[in-house]
Amino acid sequence: MTKPNSQKPDANRWQLRLYVAGHTPKSITAMANLKKICETHLEGRYEIEVIDLLKNPKLAAGDQILAIPTLVRKLPQPVKKIIGDLSNEVRVLVGLDLRPA
């Protein structure tokens, strides 16, 4: 921690990636749920990248995506994976390490 000022925003910065396959009800629900949770718990320090596998099928292999929707926490490390439409908020928080299990 030699440069706490420059490191701090990165360490706190959340990089999330949501994999969906087209605009299905499940993916729309997941998007809405994710936004809500992030706004509540990670306000101002999160980034969401949405990947539509129908448009970029090759990207599925990289994060070993099988289930749709899947939310991947790229940062902070370690990588976490959550599947489902994120409607169970408690579980999402546990899965993202925002709340102890």
Place this chain on the structure above:
Amino acid sequence: MQPKSRTSLALAKCPTGIRGLDEITEGGLPQGRPTLICGAASCGKTLLAMEFIVRGAREFNEPGVFMAFEETGKELADNVASLGFDLPALIRQKKVAVDHVRVERSEIEETGEFDLEGLFVRLGSAIGGIGAKRVVLDSLEALFAGLPNEAIVRAELRRLFGWLKQKGVTAIITGEQGEKTLTRHGLEEYVSDCVIFLDHRVSGQVATRRVRIVKYRGSAHGTNEYPALIDEQGLSVLPISSLGLTYPVSAAHVSSGIPRLDVMLAGKGYWKGSSILVSGTAGSGKSSIGAVFTNSVCSRGGRCLYWSSEESPDQIMRNMSSIGIDLRRHVRKGLLRFYSIRPTICGLESHLVALHKMVTEFRPEALVMDPITNLTAVGNDAEIKAMLTRVIDFLKNQNITAIFTSLTAGGAALEQSEVGVSSLMDTWLLLSMVQSASERNRVLYLLKSRGMAHSNQMREFVLSDKGIDLVDVYVGPGAVFTGAARLNQEAHDQAEAMTQHQATERRQRELNEESRNLQAQVAALQTKLANIAAEQRVAAKLEKQRADAARRTEAQLARARKAD
């Protein structure tokens, strides 16, 4: 099993290219449909699936996608490299795509409704990328372990199989054997077209692989368990038990290599394509009969395979040169191939598969198996008989003449072949040792020979540095003599005959003498008779003269008296 049925024409098949498997499935897997391959761990499921993909790409020009849930692409490539499959090259040529799917339960939190569209997308992208016609999912059961909601997984699997069918790809799904079900998670309920079961059993410390087609909707198929083997060329299944008793037979003969034995066999030798059993006790010359036959076949330019479970090729060649048979020259010419193997190396089925493979490759016209009795180390009589039945059926279909030697244990009944296979054989030569006058001699009989007028004679079987010769045995009153005893007896007989001959001659001479004497006597008597007759004639003449003289005297007296 039926020969090619009509249904196999109606149902399109996708050949796997795996030796034997296409034969027992009558053409391959159902085209455009999923097939389930199940079995216990390490039974060869992944290998079968990989061969299906690689052979499809190489031999049938059908690109394939291998989706691996358990092994990474590199691990798979390494595993099959030993089989001569260059997976990375095929991937570069866009003939094969390998996708490793890792499902880690601990990394995944379920937070609501989900589906497996990601899997569909990946598979669809891989299929589309190379225009795949074949797909392997090895093994889908990882999904059950890796994903939390089994109900969703099941629903998605059902959708997946429908989707695969719609895509028109021929798919292999593998699944591990469950306790009471074919697969641990009941995959068989989704795959209804074709289910193949692989088995790897150990009995008597010998492991044997077997393949069985559990179901094949809309197609005839072999229902038995077929032995299978994994070797340096991959998996091969032996379709041998699918053969029936429908083989064509030849009307030609092949010489046994022993002229006098040919004479015993209706003057022509063995039937071509027949099976010959040579049984006998230790050291009775069984291998020699095989070697002489081998030599005879190869000398005519035919190919011969010599399967030995007792001696190494070198030892066979050295030993046979002691009876004047040079097998080495046939080996050099490539006409003779030896295959020496200890029976305990592998199971009966593996021997069968290995033999089948060699025969298919080498295409010999004759085969010697010497001896079959050693197989008892890896199977009981019933199993060996079953195996030999398949060997014989297979050889007969190929019209290969085969000699099987069988060791009869000392003390056992001679006319009992150790593994009870005599009924399968067309010709049975029995070699026995006859012991007499401190020596043992070999005797050969022809116990049976189907379809020919064979000799019922016993022959003494003599091995010398000039090869094998058959000699008439001495059959005297109440005894059969061989070897020195035969020679003695023959000498004795000759002497006796000589004496008798001399006696006859003497008697002849005596009779001649007597006859001559009698003839002389007859001549003397005849002379005497003639003398008597002559005397009688003289006396009669004198009597007549006397009577005439008397009559004349009387007349003169009357005239002188002038009286009457």
